[in-house]
Amino acid sequence: MEGLGINLPSLLAQIVNFAILLGILYLVAYKPIMRMLDERSRRIKESMEQTEEIKQQVEKAEEEFKKRIEQAGRKGQEIIDQAVLTGEEVGQKVRAEAKKEAEALLARARAEIRRERDEVIDELRQEFADLTILAAGKVIEQSLDKEAHRQLIDRVLEESTELKKG
């Protein structure tokens, strides 16, 4: 043992040295470097996960966007169809109204015509009666009781249906 140089104090001192070195390295090397390595790998993992997440989000957003566009297209078509329909309806309504109005106008015009004709007929009858009385007076040369004659003629006219108010 002496030849090799083993002695207890040196041995103990070297064990202590080693323990001290372990302590120092633990404090200045292992702990901070391991923390840093872990931190870095954590960050890398995190950012990779984030990338994945963002990718998924983008995909989802794109899908959503496509869906929206499709929806919007469909809706636009619908609105156009609706408008066409409404237009047709409105047209029909307008046409119907115009027709009605025209008919009403026509009816009124007809009524007017009839009224005027009646008036004319009345007038004619009046004149005819007067003329008749006059003519009869002339023919018989005597003045008839004017009132009695009128009544007579009116009765005759009433009986004849051809000149009745229509």
Place this chain on the structure above:
Amino acid sequence: MPERRILGVRRPFFFGIIVLLLALGVISLLSGALGRSFLGDIGLPSWLIVESPQPQLPPEEIFSVLGFSITNTMLTAWLTIAILGGIFYAATRKMKLVPSRLQTMLEAAIGWLLSFCEDIAGKENGRRFFPLVATLFLFVLANAWLSLFPGYGSILVTNAHGETVHLLRGANTDINLPLALALTSFVMVEYWGLKSVGVFRYLKKFFNAGRFIGGVRQVFRGKVKEGLGGLVNGAIDVFIGFIELLSEFVRILSFTFRLFGNMTGGEILLLMMLFLAPFVLAIPFYGLELLVGFIQALIFGGLTLVFATIAVTPHTEEAH
């Protein structure tokens, strides 16, 4: 026309260096022990002559404090500790997520050691063993590589006893240091084994007399045939346990002498080469010693790791 360059230096410069190295090699052959034994003394100045080294195994005392002798290997161990601590302190003082050059380098080293531990012992146990394994590796490696610096083994001082001694000597070449490391490794391995597996289950690996006692019982009950079988198997168990126990302790010796022998041998090899041919020709052996230092450090750390892994793995009963 661009200048021709060899290995990044101008051609004349390169050949100058080659010539210088050759000249140094010739001088070293002449002044070394080899040349002198063949040619005799040819009148070279005395400062070129390297004296025959007288290697001795025990470290030399430089001075003593309160009766405790500070040897040259103790001094270099402290130097190693200071240098390792200093480098790592400088690298980790201001740690950044985007690291500096030094930080990257040491982080790579530590990361390599950490993944080495985790690969062999598993994630959790690897982290548990890591500080010891890494410290063993770094300490042995730094001791080995620092002892290759000039100044180790060449600065002479006179100590209190009037002897002329080397001021610095590779710390690994003092048997106390490998022994201290081996004992530490042994104690920690056994501690981890006892703690993880449980005291009784762990010790059962070494003192496994269960089947032997069972065999004795059966013999006394008169079942001689079965009893004898139990006795034989039990005896084998006991014997294997004894060998296992012995091998645990033999590890201390093998750890100690492997490192001590390699490092001391390497140092003596370098001294002898310097003695035989002082310049140039010893350079390859320095390269060899770099490799040996690395391998020894890796073996010391790696074996400790493997032994610790074996110790914490529960000893499963074989099915009978």
